[in-house]
Every structure is written in C-alpha cells, then in structure tokens.
Amino acid sequence: MSLQKSILRWFRKNARPLPWRKRYGPYEVWVSEIMLQQTQVETMLPYFERWMRTFPTLKRLAKSPEKKVLKVWEGLGYYSRARNLHASAKEIVRKYDGVFPADYEAIRALKGVGRYTAGAIASIAFNEERPIVDGNVLRVLSRVYSVKKPIDVEKNKDLFWGLQESLIPKGEARLFNQALMELGALVCTAKNPQCLVCPIQTNCTAFQKNRVLDYPVRQRRKSPVKVDAAAVLFLKKNKVLIRRRPLGEIMGGLWEFPEWKLAKDAALTADEIQKHTLASLRSEFSFKPENLRPLAEIKRNYTHHLETLRVFSAIVPEDTLLKSQSNWPSRWVTPREFSLYPFSSAHAKIAKLIS
Numbered sequence: 001m002s003l004q005k006s007i008l009r010w011f012r013k014n015a016r017p018l019p020w021r022k023r024y025g026p027y028e029v030w031v032s033e034i035m036l037q038q039t040q041v042e043t044m045l046p047y048f049e050r051w052m053r054t055f056p057t058l059k060r061l062a063k064s065p066e067k068k069v070l071k072v073w074e075g076l077g078y079y080s081r082a083r084n085l086h087a088s089a090k091e092i093v094r095k096y097d098g099v100f101p102a103d104y105e106a107i108r109a110l111k112g113v114g115r116y117t118a119g120a121i122a123s124i125a126f127n128e129e130r131p132i133v134d135g136n137v138l139r140v141l142s143r144v145y146s147v148k149k150p151i152d153v154e155k156n157k158d159l160f161w162g163l164q165e166s167l168i169p170k171g172e173a174r175l176f177n178q179a180l181m182e183l184g185a186l187v188c189t190a191k192n193p194q195c196l197v198c199p200i201q202t203n204c205t206a207f208q209k210n211r212v213l214d215y216p217v218r219q220r221r222k223s224p225v226k227v228d229a230a231a232v233l234f235l236k237k238n239k240v241l242i243r244r245r246p247l248g249e250i251m252g253g254l255w256e257f258p259e260w261k262l263a264k265d266a267a268l269t270a271d272e273i274q275k276h277t278l279a280s281l282r283s284e285f286s287f288k289p290e291n292l293r294p295l296a297e298i299k300r301n302y303t304h305h306l307e308t309l310r311v312f313s314a315i316v317p318e319d320t321l322l323k324s325q326s327n328w329p330s331r332w333v334t335p336r337e338f339s340l341y342p343f344s345s346a347h348a349k350i351a352k353l354i355s
Helices: 001-013 026-035 041-056 059-064 066-073 082-094 104-108 115-126 134-144 154-167 173-186 270-284 335-340 346-354
Strands: 225-236 239-244 259-263 292-302 305-315 332-333
Touching: 001 173, 026 041, 026 082, 026 115, 041 066, 059 082, 059 225, 066 082, 066 335, 082 346, 115 173, 134 154, 134 173, 134 346, 225 270, 225 292, 225 346, 259 270, 270 292, 270 305, 305 346, 332 335, 335 346
Parallel strands: 225 305
Antiparallel strands: 225 239, 225 259, 239 332, 292 305
C-alpha cells in the first residue's frame, strides 16, 4: 500500500482547486467529465464556469433550447458532447425527476457516457470503487510497472483497467482516482517529467532503470493529412450570409460561413487557392464575385488532419440572389446578430473579423 498512501498524501497537499471539487456534486462532476473529453483542464475551465452560470442546475439545462446550449459550448469543439449533455439532462428529468442517478449502470446508459466517464462519475461523485483509465493514468502505470505493451492498441487496454482497479484503496476511490490522474497531469508528464519530486519514484521501475521516457510504449503513428480549405464572407449591404450544417454531419446544427474543402496534401499556392475557391463559388452558387479579397488564415486540427482555412470576403450586389445547391438553411444576418448563432471554433474566429 506504500504507492497508494504516497499518492494520496501528495494529492491532499497538491490537488488543484478545481470548481467541481468544492462539493463533488454529481451534476458538476458529470459536466466536467464530458467537457474534459478531448480537452485539457486549463482550456475547459472558463467554459465550465460559463456553463454553470448559464445552466446552474440539471433541470435548467433540460429546459433550455438546443441553440442556447450549443452557443454556450461554442469554442470547445466536438459539439456532440453538448448535445449528449442536453439529451441526457432531459432523460434524467423524465426518468429520475431531475436527480442524477447514483447507479453505475444507469450512469453508463446515459448518452455520450462510456466506460471511463461512467467510472469517473461513479468514483468522484459517489466514491464508488470503479476504475478509470485516461491518458494520464496510462502514462503513470506504464512507467511504474515498465509495461512494454503499446497503450494505443485496444486489446492491451484491459491490462491497465485491471491494474488500476486493483490499486484502489477501499473507501478512497474518489481521492485515489483523482490523485492518479493529477499525478500524470502535473508530475508524470509526457515531456519533462518531474521525477525528482515525484511521490512514488521509489515505486517506479522505469525511474529505477533510468528509462522513464521510454514509456508509455506506442505503435508508430500515421503522418497527419494536410488539408486546404476556404471560407467566404458574402457581404450584402450590412449583412453576411450564414448557413446551418445538417444534423448527422460533422458539426451538424452549427452555423457557418460558406466553406469548402479544396485539396488534401496538395500544397496549393495562393493563386491555386483563389482559383479553387472561385470554382467552388461558381459550382455551388452560380456566382463569380468581381473582387474576392483574402482576409485571414486559420489553422484547424482535427482527427489526424492539419487544416489551413483561408478566409475571403466577396461583395454581393443587392439585386443578386444567392441560392445554394446544397439547400442548407441560410440567413442574411448583421454582425451584431452573430451572438445568437452557435459557430464552430474556426467560424467563431471568422465572425470576430467583422464583429
């Protein structure tokens, strides 16, 4: 038990004062865990605080329109997470009268909740002895036990889940699970781990062998795909054209300025980007602007893709009717009305260009 005692002692002294740790309310823990999927703590904190100001209770969330939910989530990405929170809040109101369920299987049955998230909520909110294994825990366990199996191979995951579960001290699941994750986030980091101040260095076989950076083991990763894309701000008098992406597609339900993927791994020149963008405009809107003006360049990374989004503006004559071949819902709005519409992170940055 020396490892567990050392980690718990360290955590009690060094735990970050995160807002959901004030009282470990299940609603707050649930929201934090969903937000932390694909997102670092430092990045999600202002979003968490804004969310709690807007939706202080689960019942308030359930009663709110989806458009408002997505707007408050705007900037965090992976918007299905927000939709899952909203849908699950409605289900909890319907099935449990708005009281978050304490039963593990009921938690896991919620939309968007998998094995890790269910274990995190059950252990952190209810102190139930359930294992949780995220990237931080994988890294700590890989180093402590010098695990040679790659952590990114699915069939190897059960080894770590079993190992983590065996370590949970009775009655200390809430603190121990958080402590293990916190240790990975603050001390046993991927780069420049602080081994000399680590509370469990005497338990760490990788440290004893001076091979900490050899773990965790990973399979060789594929090179990211580079994507060129373009978005156009259509300007007509004091209004701009926006359109809503259809549900079921990536970022479905969010609003955007018309955008097109132009090429993958093509390294297009500026002239080629402009040429491809004009071709997209003619194809979708049967419109060729007299002046397509470059405004900005935005980098966007997602699922092994590195995208460069070039932003242009185009003046649309008042007597010109723009009709898209896609038939997505569209509106002409003033920049002051942008705050009423949820955009993806990249398109929220575009909106700021003319807000």
